[in-house]
Amino acid sequence: MRHQTRDSQQAREAKLDALHTKLTESVGALVSGEDWRRALEFSARFRSRSFNNTMLIYIQHNEAFQLGRVLAPTPTYVAGFKQWQTLGRQVMKGQSGYGILAPVTARFASRTPNNSESWRRLGRGERPQPGEVARTKMVGLRPAYVWDVSQTDGDPLPTQPAPTLLSGHAPAGLWEGLAAQVEAHGFTLHQVPDAAAIGGANGLTDFSTRQVSVRADMDDAARVKTLAHELGHVMLHSPDASGATDGAAIDAVLHRGIAEVEAESVALMIGAAHGLDTTTYTVPYVSSWASSVPGADPVEVVQATAERVRTTSLRVLDQLDTAQVGDGDPPGLIRETTQRRVPGRQAPGRSTDTPESRPVIEQTEQAVGL
Incomplete structure (x- = not known):
């Protein structure tokens, strides 16, 4: 045996x-x-x-x-x-x-859960003792x-309905859903007349004023994509964003290339989940940004970045009342x-x-x- x-x-x-x-x-x-x-x-x-x-x-x-x-x-x-x-x-x-x-x-149990060394592993079928917390x-x-x-x-x-979109159009309710999430994170959303108003960009997130700006002179699909990109910045790269103290978040903040990759990738996943054409979404060569963290294994950087993108996108998608693939x-x-x-x-x-x-x-x- x-x-x-x-x-x-x-x-x-x-x-x-x-x-x-x-x-x-x-x-x-x-x-x-x-x-x-x-x-x-x-x-x-x-x-x-x-x-x-x-x-x-x-x-x-x-x-x-x-x-x-x-x-x-x-x-x-x-x-x-x-x-x-x-x-x-x-x-x-x-x-x-x-x-x-x-x-x-x-399963583990502890009477003093704040003490990492106090946890004991429970045997099969064993229950925590009175006063113990189980995890x-x-x-x-x-x-x-x-x-x-x-x-x-x-x-x-069963047949599952799939979203169908015309070129340049955005899924019904997607802009409103993304805008609501931006505002739920304590940012105000502004639509500016053109790129000149925000330094030539399509969108801009200002953490000091807690303001997100998006160009109004783009088609609906481009505006939604830009808003999703800025929401990615809000959720991942704000100094007080959830999880901003973990190593991957710090890497993203310190290395602007990774921060842009993460925000664009969040937009990409949200767009793909709604059937949007994502061929125009631009991400730089993986080898360039994955090697930007000194001493880190590029493969591990890619895996960490991808998983942060996925979990962030899921948080966004789960709160949207939209038709998704x-x-x-x-x-x-x-x-x-x-x-x-x-x-x-x-x-x-x-x-x-x-x-x-x-x-x-x-x-x-x-x-x-x-």
């Missing part, structure tokens, strides 16, 4: 190593601004997943396409083995799942698996809000990413940027 446990642990570590290698290679391949734009567009359509996991899904699906196992080069909807079953669909024989990174969590923390990673809808068959999925989850998938213990044993290549376990996994995944 001890040999089996050790062999199982070694097999899991080997799979994790392989996934980390694949992830590093895929992120390292983001060389140009065009590559970055395509990666974020894909992430916008799979925004229920972390940036790292969207990259893993993208590259593995493309590999499957090259081998002729799937018919399209990009996936449509992905879900775990048992999640597909809840929708009346089955993974087809011979279809391998796409490995992703999922956190392993454990769930991530203690590691495990490989999990998802499949694209094209790798399954069974009941048809899907988030990568199959239409009709209902996630349970309660957690049940996931069985420790599973069939090879099958996911424990079940509706019961997913809410906790997703919450932790977003928090740690997996």
Whole structure:
């Protein structure tokens, strides 16, 4: 039994190593601004997943396409083995799942939660003692698996409406929704007559006066894109923005190139989530801004930047009452809000990413940027 446990642990570590290698290679391949734009567009359509996991899904699906196992080069909807079953669909024989990174969590308890050394790990089924505070923390990673809808068959999925836009037009309610969020952060929004009024820019965020300005002489789509860009600055780069004290935020403030990349990327993801044409969104070469932080690994800078962009975009999108494209989850998938213990044993290549376990996994995944 001890040999089996050790062999199982070694097999899991080997799979994790392989996934980390694949992830590093895929992120390292983001060389140009065009590559970055395509990666974020894909992430916008799979925004229920972390940036790292969207990259893993993208590259593995493309590999499957090259081998002729799937018919399209990009996936449509992905879900775990048992999640597909809840929708009346089955993974087809011979279809391998796409490995992703999922956190392993454990329960901890403490009588003095402000003391980081006071937390003790609870055993399986153990409950906190009277007076103790309990929290769930991530203690590691495990490989999990998802499949694209094209790798399954069974009941048809519900039809999901997609936003349709005319060139130059903005989605209904998007300007108003973004403007409300700018004002909710304590900034006033002004529409100026032209670029000359704000130093030749399309938009400007002034943290000293807490004012956001946007040119009024652009078409609706351009105005919305600019407003989303400035909202990105407001949320990520204001001295009192939420999370502005973390290392990534400080890097962005100190290195103007990263701050502009983050703001433009937030605008890009919000636009892509609404079906806007994002081909005109401009991001400089990844190699230039990813190398601007002294002593930092460019791949890690890209991953941190992308995850900050994704989580910020999600905060914006979740508050908008607008028609948006899907988030990568199959239409009709209902996630349970309660957690049940996931069985420790599973069939090879099958996911424990079940509706019961997913809410906790997703919450932790977003928090740690997996």
